[in-house]
Amino acid sequence: MDDARPERRAAAFELLDALERRLPFPGAARVGMTGAPGAGKSTLLDGLVRFLRARGETVGVIAVDPSSRRSGGALLGDRIRMGSRGADTGVFFRSMAARERLGGLADATRASAVVLAAAFDRVFVETVGVGQSESDVSSVADTLLYVAQPGAGDMLQFMKAGILELPDVFAVNKADLGAVAERTAAELGAGLGLSAPQDSGWTPPVLQVSARDAQGIDSLVEALDAHRRHLEEAGDLASRRRRAAEAWALESLEIRYGSFGLAAIGGREAVAARLRDDALESAFAVVRRIGAEIEEALRKS
Amino acid sequence: MSDTPHRDRPWVFRTYSGHSSAEASNTLYRTNLAKGQTGLSVAFDLPTQTGYDSDHPLARGEVGKVGVPIGHVEDMETLFRDIPVEQMNTSMTINATAAWLLSLLVAVAERQGSDPKLLQGTTQNDIVKEYLSRGTYVFPPEPSLRLISDMVAYTVDEIPKWNPINVCSYHLQEAGATPAQEIAYSMATAVAVLDAVAARDDVPAEAIPRVVARISFFLNAGIRFVEEICKARAMTEIWDELTRERYGVDDPKARRFRYGVQVNSLGLTEAQPENNVIRIVLETLGVTMSKKARCRALQLPAWNEALGLPRPWDQQWSLRIQQVLAYETDLLEHEDLFDGSRVVEARTRALMEESLAELEKVLEMGGAVAAIENAYMKRQLVESQSQRLRAIESGDITVVGVNRFTETEPSPLVEGDQSILKVDESAEREQIERLEAFRSRRSQADVEAALQNLRDVLKQGGNVMPPSIRAAHAGVTTGEWADVLREIVGEYRAPTGVADRPVAQRESGAETRQRVDELSRDLGRRIKILVGKPGLDGHSNGAEQIAVKARDVGMEVVYEGIRLTPQEIAQSARDEGVHVIGLSILSGSHGVLVLDVLKELATRGLDHLPVVVGGIIPEEDAETLRAAGVRRVYTPKDFDMARIMGEIVDVVAESAAAA
Ligand code: B12
Ligand SMILES: Nc1nc2c(ncn2[C@@H]2O[C@H](COP(=O)(O)OP(=O)(O)O)[C@@H](O)[C@H]2O)c(=O)[nH]1
Ligand SMILES: [Mg+2]
Numbered sequence: 026m027d028d029a030r031p032e033r034r035a036a037a038f039e040l041l042d043a044l045e046r047r048l049p050f051p052g053a054a055r056v057g058m059t060g061a062p063g064a065g066k067s068t069l070l071d072g073l074v075r076f077l078r079a080r081g082e083t084v085g086v087i088a089v090d091p092s093s094r095r096s097g098g099a100l101l102g103d104r105i106r107m108g109s110r111g112a113d114t115g116v117f118f119r120s121m122a123a124r125e126r127l128g129g130l131a132d133a134t135r136a137s138a139v140v141l142a143a144a145f146d147r148v149f150v151e152t153v154g155v156g157q158s159e160s161d162v163s164s165v166a167d168t169l170l171y172v173a174q175p176g177a178g179d180m181l182q183f184m185k186a187g188i189l190e191l192p193d194v195f196a197v198n199k200a201d202l203g204a205v206a207e208r209t210a211a212e213l214g215a216g217l218g219l220s221a222p223q224d225s226g227w228t229p230p231v232l233q234v235s236a237r238d239a240q241g242i243d244s245l246v247e248a249l250d251a252h253r254r255h256l257e258e259a260g261d262l263a264s265r266r267r268r269a270a271e272a273w274a275l276e277s278l279e280i281r282y283g284s285f286g287l288a289a290i291g292g293r294e295a296v297a298a299r300l301r302d303d304a305l306e307s308a309f310a311v312v313r314r315i316g317a318e319i320e321e322a323l324r325k326s
Numbered sequence: 327m328s329d330t331p332h333r334d335r336p337w338v339f340r341t342y343s344g345h346s347s348a349e350a351s352n353t354l355y356r357t358n359l360a361k362g363q364t365g366l367s368v369a370f371d372l373p374t375q376t377g378y379d380s381d382h383p384l385a386r387g388e389v390g391k392v393g394v395p396i397g398h399v400e401d402m403e404t405l406f407r408d409i410p411v412e413q414m415n416t417s418m419t420i421n422a423t424a425a426w427l428l429s430l431l432v433a434v435a436e437r438q439g440s441d442p443k444l445l446q447g448t449t450q451n452d453i454v455k456e457y458l459s460r461g462t463y464v465f466p467p468e469p470s471l472r473l474i475s476d477m478v479a480y481t482v483d484e485i486p487k488w489n490p491i492n493v494c495s496y497h498l499q500e501a502g503a504t505p506a507q508e509i510a511y512s513m514a515t516a517v518a519v520l521d522a523v524a525a526r527d528d529v530p531a532e533a534i535p536r537v538v539a540r541i542s543f544f545l546n547a548g549i550r551f552v553e554e555i556c557k558a559r560a561m562t563e564i565w566d567e568l569t570r571e572r573y574g575v576d577d578p579k580a581r582r583f584r585y586g587v588q589v590n591s592l593g594l595t596e597a598q599p600e601n602n603v604i605r606i607v608l609e610t611l612g613v614t615m616s617k618k619a620r621c622r623a624l625q626l627p628a629w630n631e632a633l634g635l636p637r638p639w640d641q642q643w644s645l646r647i648q649q650v651l652a653y654e655t656d657l658l659e660h661e662d663l664f665d666g667s668r669v670v671e672a673r674t675r676a677l678m679e680e681s682l683a684e685l686e687k688v689l690e691m692g693g694a695v696a697a698i699e700n701a702y703m704k705r706q707l708v709e710s711q712s713q714r715l716r717a718i719e720s721g722d723i724t725v726v727g728v729n730r731f732t733e734t735e736p737s738p739l740v741e742g743d744q745s746i747l748k749v750d751e752s753a754e755r756e757q758i759e760r761l762e763a764f765r766s767r768r769s770q771a772d773v774e775a776a777l778q779n780l781r782d783v784l785k786q787g788g789n790v791m792p793p794s795i796r797a798a799h800a801g802v803t804t805g806e807w808a809d810v811l812r813e814i815v816g817e818y819r820a821p822t823g824v825a826d827r828p829v830a831q832r833e834s835g836a837e838t839r840q841r842v843d844e845l846s847r848d849l850g851r852r853i854k855i856l857v858g859k860p861g862l863d864g865h866s867n868g869a870e871q872i873a874v875k876a877r878d879v880g881m882e883v884v885y886e887g888i889r890l891t892p893q894e895i896a897q898s899a900r901d902e903g904v905h906v907i908g909l910s911i912l913s914g915s916h917g918v919l920v921l922d923v924l925k926e927l928a929t930r931g932l933d934h935l936p937v938v939v940g941g942i943i944p945e946e947d948a949e950t951l952r953a954a955g956v957r958r959v960y961t962p963k964d965f966d967m968a969r970i971m972g973e974i975v976d977v978v979a980e981s982a983a984a985a
Contacts, residue, residue, distance in 0.1 A: 027851050027903075028851055030850035098876065098880040098882065099852075099883065100824055100825045100883045101883060101902075102822070104884055112891060118901050119901050119903070122882050
């Protein structure tokens with residue numbers, strides 16, 4: 026499903042389309058994880074997996090790693106942290122390189138997330154960096170977890186990156202470092218107080234955890250579960266997934282065909298409107314359908 | 327001659343050895359002592375070093391292979407039969423389980439009717455270099471450091487002639503370290519240990535000079551022997567300064583830099599292996615010539631280092647090198663040869679400066695433990711090793727017989743396959759049988775009580791030694807002891823040091839990179855390779871460098887570090903959807919482990935996945951592996967990594983075409 030050859034991609038989309046239509050609702054909990062490199066996302070994932078496995082939940086994980094520009098090669102380093110997995114078949118872990126973005130990352134992560142959602146109780150997607158990749162993650166996640174690295178100057182970075190708006194749960198990792206982690210948590214809490222509350226009525230909690238010492242993992246899982254319950258109770262889960270699917274479909278089409286391609290069938294706005302009106306049973310199907318139209322239009326012109 | 331010149335006493339001659347069983351190793355030790363060896367250096371097998379009983383699944387293929395298996399007090403007794411432990415200077419290469427092996431030795435001394443207070447020797451016990459290079463760590467850094475400081479606190483009064491820790495720069499050089507890195511990281515380790523000991527309530531300040539006096543070092547000596555002389559002199563001075571200034575040790579004798587040595591093995595070659603003898607001699611000069619910085623004990627590798635384990639004759643040859651140097655030459659008749667040498671002085675100063683700056687950097691980061699956890703030191707070592715290998719590939723460094731002067735007559739030393747030690751395949755089974763018999767003999771109630779006592783003491787923050795000695799007497803096994811510790815302090819996987827490394831600037835393989843790009847396009851995604859290290863083998867250099875090189879030529883690489891089970895490797899291959907698997911095994915257990923991986927792949931319907939293997943693999947074994955389906959086998963003589971990468975691309979292309 027991360028095969029870029031056109032014929033394979035088409036075949037994969039067909040399968041994914043069928044799969045996504047059959048997924049029970051609400052199905053697996055989908056959690057996205059972002060945060061600066063080195064914040065401890067992978068280590069924390071290891072702790073989360075251990076905890077969830079002990080509770081009997083099955084877990085699928087996708088970790089997206091930066092690849093080296095020059096050679097295209099990548100050392101996928103996230104797997105090393107996953108000491109919890111052993112030969113346990115209740116855990117699936119796949120690392121992917123971010124690669125050249127040409128349809129690569131967004132397509133592959135969403136595709137993998139859908140497949141994993143069909144097979145596991147909970148799906149995690151870990152991505153790199155701050156800023157650009159959040160949209161990729163939010164296109165697959167019901168709950169977005171931000172892992173913060175304790176340290177001065179972070180607040181500024183949060184503000185600048187506009188990071189505070191997206192996440193549903195904040196975890197300040199490395200609480201074992203003591204005061205500095207507490208300060209970051211306090212600053213983050215204060216910063217969140219300033220920004221407008223999410224319209225849904227959910228207030229993103231700020232937790233302190235230590236992935237190294239396996240401290241606070243239980244409260245973190247509790248917070249993730251609480252957010253998911255909140256979405257379900259408020260009836261927001263379906264609309265959230267829908268918005269995410271629309272955004273993903275638009276981005277996928279844009280990356281593949283460019284603004285030139287979108288212009289051929291009326292422009293970006295028009296496509297966005299069509300997506301809004303579409304029943305959108307499966308985002309993969311829509312991308313295939315509209316993609317075919319674009320190709321047709323391009324051929325005619 | 328009437329006036330015989332004064333001769334200094336030579337250093338202690340050792341031979342690092344042990345294999346198959348306590349019985350076989352005991353015989354070997356007694357023969358070696360009869361040949362004029364003056365101290366013992368015990369090599370343990372990997373299950374003993376990593377805290378597993380011989381019948382644990384992870385021990386499969388490893389029992390009695392690279393050292394002696396010691397599972398309980400009776401094994402230890404057999405090991406020292408007819409060797410009075412209190413008269414012997416015994417060096418034990420043991421780390422994560424050091425407290426346990428020392429406890430077994432104490433128990434044996436007590437059973438032999440001698441006073442444990444008289445025991446002399448060393449437990450290697452440097453956990454930092456295990457994370458960085460040697461790989462037999464078990465527990466996380468902080469509790470591991472705690473175990474070390476427990477042993478220091480215990481031995482300082484109870485076994486006052488014991489060196490509870492041998493701070494090792496040896497293994498850092500084997501992992502690629504430059505002389506300055508060797509100095510800086512080993513000093514950082516010593517600081518971590520001494521700081522931990524100084525912070526203890528049960529070690530009074532007045533004991534610190536005695537503690538410092540018992541800290542010894544274990545150094546390497548490479549082929550650049552002039553620089554090595556300077557390195558040893560630099561460390562002597564740095565230690566003197568550090569212990570005076572940081573720990574307030576006034577007595578110069580307590581500040582003396584005492585060290586043992588094993589000379590460099592990394593540079594010993596598979597090609598024209600006879601040249602290794604010359605290398606070993608020159609390296610020995612580096613740590614014996616300068617009286618001021620002469621080693622206290624020395625063990626030498628053998629000419630066939632890169633081929634496999636040495637036989638008694640090979641080890642004897644190396645022992646004779648020491649004896650000729652010490653007894654035939656006039657080396658020991660002179661005062662320091664280099665005092666007053668401007669050249670040596672200048673190089674020593676430069677090394678001191680460079681290494682103190684690096685030490686400062688590590689200390690600012692929070693010290694050795696922090697620089698393990700954040701992977702800083704490991705990354706530096708992997709980088710140094712890459713540079714070294716690139717220089718050999720490009721010819722910037724000459725290695726005679728490898729990248730220059732390669733034409734050779736056939737060597738009479740390697741005729742036939744009898745040039746290395748073969749450990750009897752029955753050793754593992756017999757050891758397991760002895761273990762089972764021992765278990766059924768002992769009092770289960772005593773064992774349970776001793777284990778519970780160990781648990782209680784650890785939970786209350788007490789010293790690990792007394793309950794471990796009690797457990798040794800009660801008949802607890804190595805695996806049971808280590809399991810209690812795992813249960814209480816947890817396990818650890820160290821950073822690999824390969825992730826996020828920048829791509830090499832100057833590198834071979836542009837052509838390979840292009841082929842990787844083309845094949846990746848045909849495959850629909852980048853070639854993805856899993857580099858795996860099955861079993862307990864900790865030799866990571868080869869796997870790390872293959873991983874880095876594969877990334878540099880454009881592959882996606884999954885490398886999870888050392889000590890994975892065949893199941894875990896097969897599982898990763900499946901989850902990650904890799905195109906090819908590369909296994910690296912240097913411990914000699916490839917026979918069992920490679921076949922196990924192939925079996926696990928087949929169980930998951932992945933028999934089509936091509937597998938290549940590298941490591942210390944004798945040609946006849948390579949044939950067996952190829953017959954079992956392994957596509958390519960590499961050994962140390964294959965130093966051209968660009969060529970290896972090209973062949974891996976071939977292998978992936980072949981199997982894509984077959985699919
Ligand atoms: C360096 C070294 C160490 C270092 C390891 C540092 C590290 N982090 O890797 C240290 C000092 C820690 C060490 C320790 C031990 N060592 Co050691 N060590 C060596 C030594 C000298 C060199 C190995 C090396 O790193 N070479 C450099 C790398 C780059 O080369 P390489 O691994 O051979 O890889 C090349 C090829 O083989 C191939 N390749 C290798 N792997 C792969 C994988 C793939 C996919 C591919 C395509 C190719 C490939 O490509 C590489 C490029 O050229 C060898 C002897 C020798 N000269 O070869 C002994 C040797 C391997 N060690 C040995 C032993 C016994 C030990 C110990 C077990 C001793 C003990 N009883 O405690 C310990 C414990 C280690 C452990 N935990 O398992 C034995 C093994 C005996 C056997 N096979 O029967 C050897 C052969 C020495 C000997 N003759 O006794 N060792
Ligand atoms: N002190 C401390 N270090 C941690 C903790 N979690 C992770 N780390 C360290 O932070 C570094 C980066 O961790 P990693 O999980 O790879 O981060 P990622 O890049 O966000 O996935 C590693 O050196 C970890 O050992 C923690 O809770 N406390
Ligand atoms: Mg990560």
